[in-house]
Amino acid sequence: MLIRFHWLQSELSNCICKSLLRAKQLHALLLRTHLLEDPFYATKLVRLYAANNDIHSAYQVFDESSTRSVYLWNSIIRAYAQSSRFDSAISLFRTMFGADISPDNYTYACVIGACCDNFDFGMLRLVHGAAVASGFGMDPICCSALVAAYSKLGFVNDAHRVFNGIAAPDLVLWNSLISGYVCSGSWEIGMRMFNWMRHVGGKPDGFTLAGLLGGITDSSLMSIGQGLHGLSLKSGLDSDSHVGSLLVSTYSRCKCMASAYSVFFSIFQPDLVTWSALIAGYSMSGEYEKALFYFRKLNKGNKKPDSVLIASALAAIAQAANIGPGYEIHGYVIRHGFESDVKVSSALVDMYSKCGFLHLGTRVFRIMPERNIVSYNSIISGLGLHGCASESFKMFDEMLAKGLMPDEATFCALLCACCHAGLVKDGREIFHRMKDEFHIMAMPEHYVYMVKLLGSAGHLEEAYKLVQSLSEPVDKAILGALLSCCNSSGNSKMAENVAQQLFESNPDDNAYSVMLSNIYAGDGRWDEAKNLRDRITGGQRKMPGLSWTEGSFC
């Protein structure tokens, strides 16, 4: 009999990989043997049903149990919370107060998490109060949930206050606080907390590193990312597959593809997300051939790409403007039933139009079963790229009529359409509507389109004024666009001003110093040209990109 118990226990514990059918078989067996009267088995079964998304059966097991342990209560509350049935989770929690059993620290942790997932700050405060009243105000399990919940809802100061109440915080509490600061945008404070933790003798684990790596959003922070990578090697955390995967995506995000690849290569069996990070990284860095190479390589193995991966592979193809592999993937999409996926279909629309096959993109768009803002943005931008501005305006109106809210990308697409068709008046109007009617802040991309539109239609002064109205430092893409407009309309005085501005706002980028020095030389102002050159080269006469030597052009 004892052997059978062991077998049952392990069967019930490996619930993630078991099917619903297996759950029902075990349920029947437990009923026959009267083992369900033991709350231990009832708890296991509730968890098994919950893992297989059968919340109804889970509740039935709970409901029919005569003796309910705190484990059983917690399991059913967690089952409701994790399937986003927050009201049911909370009302069960309330019922618990009337029952003959009291919530424990795990109950509170679970309900706190539910309040957070439901963005219910008011309820979070109430539950926090109840937890303190029940004596869990300094319990590490309850408090780590509080720290995470407060910071996720944007109240990182409250999170820190909870943390401060604990005399000897454990690693989980530190991790919650660090990632709390990082995900609310205070990356430096997160780093400070991390250093403090190490100072008081805390040893980071995979979660600590994951929290910090999430804050490395662009290549300017890459050296810190590399430091964290070094730390993971030193602490032996690189064998944690999550850490490896996060390093791949961090390096990919910063376009450090050689490093991304070397980490990827060291992972034993990379999962889909890791593959996808690598492929998207190559695609974003302009290495489209490699992106496709790894997409094909993934296909040859036993892993099957999902919708997100297909969409990012299609984005790589769109950038490469190479229709061949695009057809290949479209075939794959049809064979595997991904057509109904709105992400995939929108990526197909975008891919076809960027490869020059607008009619194919339009066809995909027309037969899409579901359309969202991304699909409309794809078709609006596709039409715009092919010079069909009026059709793209029509699509915009259709989108509004459907009640969809435009976003930044919609206006990029519309302004791009105006640029391609040279529609200055429409462009101005769209730019104003974006800000006034839809309350969307103009991003550098929008200004770039406006500058190109105005500059190429002979309204250089207006473009210049628009850029000068921006607060410093002005994004270099905007200034770059303005500079090329100045150059093509032969306005050398204005070009010099803009180059000067580019140089001043990017003092560390030698490309701008070289450019300005060339401009001075072209104007015959050799002293100024030389001064600037010597400042960057430290007296050396040669510098890549420099188009002059002492007193003459090369």
Place this chain on the structure above:
DNA sequence: GTAGGGTTAG
């Protein structure tokens, strides 16, 4: 004699 809290990428 048994079990649960924090994190996670494209």
